[in-house]
Amino acid sequence: MSRTFPALRRIQQISQFITQPRSITPYRSSIVSAHLPSSTRSMATGNADKITDWVSRNDKSGEFKRQNSAFRNWISRKPGAQFPPEKGRYHLYVSYACPWAHRTLITRKLKGLEDIISFTSVHWHLGEKGWRFATPDEKLPGENTTPDPLHSDVTHLRDIYFANDPDYTGRFTVPVLYDKKTQKIVSNESAEIIRMLYYEFDDLLPSPNKQLDLYPQSLRSEIDTSNDWIYNDVNNGVYKSGFATTQEAYQKAVTTLFSSLDKIEAHLQSIASPFFFGSVLTEADIRLFTTIVRFDPVYVQHFKCNIRDIRSGYPAIHRWLRHLYWEIPAFRETTEFEHIKFHYTKSHTQINQFAITPVGPVPDILPKDEEVRAVAAMKK
Numbered sequence: 001m002s003r004t005f006p007a008l009r010r011i012q013q014i015s016q017f018i019t020q021p022r023s024i025t026p027y028r029s030s031i032v033s034a035h036l037p038s039s040t041r042s043m044a045t046g047n048a049d050k051i052t053d054w055v056s057r058n059d060k061s062g063e064f065k066r067q068n069s070a071f072r073n074w075i076s077r078k079p080g081a082q083f084p085p086e087k088g089r090y091h092l093y094v095s096y097a098c099p100w101a102h103r104t105l106i107t108r109k110l111k112g113l114e115d116i117i118s119f120t121s122v123h124w125h126l127g128e129k130g131w132r133f134a135t136p137d138e139k140l141p142g143e144n145t146t147p148d149p150l151h152s153d154v155t156h157l158r159d160i161y162f163a164n165d166p167d168y169t170g171r172f173t174v175p176v177l178y179d180k181k182t183q184k185i186v187s188n189e190s191a192e193i194i195r196m197l198y199y200e201f202d203d204l205l206p207s208p209n210k211q212l213d214l215y216p217q218s219l220r221s222e223i224d225t226s227n228d229w230i231y232n233d234v235n236n237g238v239y240k241s242g243f244a245t246t247q248e249a250y251q252k253a254v255t256t257l258f259s260s261l262d263k264i265e266a267h268l269q270s271i272a273s274p275f276f277f278g279s280v281l282t283e284a285d286i287r288l289f290t291t292i293v294r295f296d297p298v299y300v301q302h303f304k305c306n307i308r309d310i311r312s313g314y315p316a317i318h319r320w321l322r323h324l325y326w327e328i329p330a331f332r333e334t335t336e337f338e339h340i341k342f343h344y345t346k347s348h349t350q351i352n353q354f355a356i357t358p359v360g361p362v363p364d365i366l367p368k369d370e371e372v373r374a375v376a377a378m379k380k
């Protein structure tokens with residue numbers, strides 16, 4: 001039983017997780033206690049909705065609308081830059097559950113920035129005050145899923161947002177790229193953070209890492225074009241499908257999502273190389289991977305993206321996915337399925353009232369040389 005259903009075993013272990021008492025040990029500095037205790041702040045979305053209302057209850061369109069990120073500074077190696085690249089100066093706040101934050105973890109590892117940029121993952125549960133940090137006694141999978149190592153009195157990610165801007169009215173999203181020196185948020189936009197990581201720290205890196213170019217000049221316009229539709233239809237498309245509160249909004253999103261997956265499948269079928277743009281790994285692979293690796297374990301059932309699944313319906317995408325996951329450690333080592341499965345199913349109570357986490361699919365991702373039974377039978 002436990003061998004066949006590892007997910008079930010994990011679910012049983014965490015059944016009393018959500019409201020554990022907090023005991024915080026002091027770390028280095030305090031940013032919130034004077035004026036912004038998290039328990040007394042109300043919602044920050046600027047309206048009457050709760051944090052867990054993904055589509056406003058007043059929005060008749062029923063469509064999920066993602067907000068624009070508010071902090072948009074750049075780390076730059078240009079002389080006189082406000083945020084220059086420095087070893088040990090910057091910290092990433094992420095969630096292993098989040099596909100946007102996952103981009104930054106993969107890029108950090110691919111570029112060999114582990115000793116240069118530190119990180120913390122929040123707990124996978126997102127409640128009415130948004131993301132919270134794990135308590136010292138909670139043992140969660142994944143490196144650095146700990147209390148905030150930088151601030152003794154921070155319990156929630158929103159404390160960091162409010163310390164930067166007490167009037168902040170947006171959502172408290174991960175990833176956050178944080179400057180320990182000035183105690184400022186540099187950026188909370190993953191698409192921009194990964195591009196900073198591609199080049200701005202290169203002077204601090206040895207040659208092989210420096211040479212890894214994830215956004216090569218010769219492919220930039222192709223990457224930008226694919227980013228555009230893959231973001232709208234696929235990365236964000238799964239959310240538009242899952243959070244829709246009308247049949248019409250759902251159907252529009254889910255059919256667009258699957259026609260784009262069909263297009264990606266045809267593209268990957270047509271090239272005989274392992275990466276999205278041929279023989280070199282690029283940003284396009286990173287951005288698509290973080291959605292596709294969550295697809296079968298979560299999006300198929302939780303977001304109703306169930307016209308097909310990846311493992312039985314998209315052989316070329318499945319091959320591409322498993323190549324990245326099993327062959328390139330930066331992809332596998334930053335993927336934490338427990339955070340992924342529990343976050344969505346136990347945080348999105350607007351669409352999963354009883355927070356039941358489905359046991360399957362088993363396993364979360366197939367080994368490289370195994371297929372689902374029907375596919376395997378066809379091959380015999």
Ligand SMILES: N[C@@H](CCC(=O)N[C@@H](CS)C(=O)NCC(=O)O)C(=O)O
Pocket residue numbers: 051068069097098099100101126130171172173174175188189190191
């Ligand atoms: N544009 C942002 C989006 C990030 C985002 O939406 N993150 C989600 C997690 S997957 C989040 O933190 N949501 C918390 C909330 O909206 O309350 C990026 O790409 O960095």
